[in-house]
Amino acid sequence: xxxxxxxxxxxxxxxxxxxxxxxxxxxxxxxxxxxxxxxxxxxxxxxxxxxxxxxxxxxxxxxxxxxxxxxxxxxxxxxxxxxxxxxxxxxxxxxxxxxxxxxxxxxxxxxxxxxxxxxxxxxxxxxxxxxxxxxxxxxxxxxxxxxxxxxxxxxxxxxxxxxxxxxxxxxxxxxxxxxxxxxxxxxxxxxxxxxxxxxxxxxxxxxxxxxxxxxxxxxxxxxxxxxxxxxxxxxxxxxxxxxxxxxxxxxxxxxxxxxxxxxxxxxxxxx
Numbered sequence: 001x002x003x004x005x006x007x008x009x010x011x012x013x014x015x016x017x018x019x020x021x022x023x024x025x026x027x028x029x030x031x032x033x034x035x036x037x038x039x040x041x042x043x044x045x046x047x048x049x050x051x052x053x054x055x056x057x058x059x060x061x062x063x064x065x066x067x068x069x070x071x072x073x074x075x076x077x078x079x080x081x082x083x084x085x086x087x088x089x090x091x092x093x094x095x096x097x098x099x100x101x102x103x104x105x106x107x108x109x110x111x112x113x114x115x116x117x118x119x120x121x122x123x124x125x126x127x128x129x130x131x132x133x134x135x136x137x138x139x140x141x142x143x144x145x146x147x148x149x150x151x152x153x154x155x156x157x158x159x160x161x162x163x164x165x166x167x168x169x170x171x172x173x174x175x176x177x178x179x180x181x182x183x184x185x186x187x188x189x190x191x192x193x194x195x196x197x198x199x200x201x202x203x204x205x206x207x208x209x210x211x212x213x214x215x216x217x218x219x220x221x222x223x224x225x226x227x228x229x230x231x232x233x234x235x236x237x238x239x240x241x242x243x244x245x246x247x248x249x250x251x252x253x254x255x256x257x258x259x260x261x262x263x264x265x266x267x268x269x270x271x
Contacts, residue, residue: 005122012118049102049134058099074137130159136166149176158230190237193251210234
């Protein structure tokens with residue numbers, strides 16, 4: 001007989017009841033990983049925290065002032081036009097959820113590790129994108145994800161980071177991929193068509209195997225059926241914003257040709 005979710009969480013020392021888990025300090029909360037979104041697709045689970053470097057004054061309970069907490073963002077820098085500070089991410093409910101997870105990651109790391117491993121087992125999770133918002137903020141936190149990845153060998157993890165300490169911290173594990181958001185000698189791994197083409201060609205010339213995200217040219221493409229970010233150290237992203245439309249760029253067709261020439265699996269195959 002298959003174990004119940006309550007039994008699986010209990011094995012990790014966590015109470016599970018009516019779809020929620022009991023956390024230290026924050027009480028009963030939703031499980032820590034979230035199943036997909038409009039870009040990722042269902043089946044790619046995500047973990048997120050507060051982005052940026054500023055301190056957030058967040059209501060984590062009722063509207064009483066005593067229920068507000070000051071919680072610092074987790075990034076090593078503030079990126080201009082950061083998507084994780086716009087749209088859905090600005091909703092009060094989302095900021096509250098990210099604040100709770102940030103607090104747990106900073107103050108209750110062992111609970112975070114056990115809760116995520118329990119959820120991976122309980123929901124049979126195969127794909128996890130770390131940091132839909134946020135970044136690695138400390139050595140201890142990097143080690144926490146190492147502990148998770150080394151135990152959950154049937155799950156593939158990937159993320160993007162600007163924290164140099166994290167870039168090579170998982171090199172001995174074959175189920176977690178860290179994509180460099182800051183590429184030495186080039187800059188950030190996102191931009192307009194001309195920038196992405198030049199970055200791609202420079203990385204190729206240097207003997208690397210870069211990959212341009214297909215989502216930038218195909219709005220119907222989802223991460224669930226593309227293994228690019230889980231398999232390549234250098235992944236490039238075409239900027240998608242209200243001020244820039246790649247399809248209107250004179251170099252768009254050249255970019256499409258490069259993207260279509262890349263190896264691509266329509267069905268994800270785990271390592």
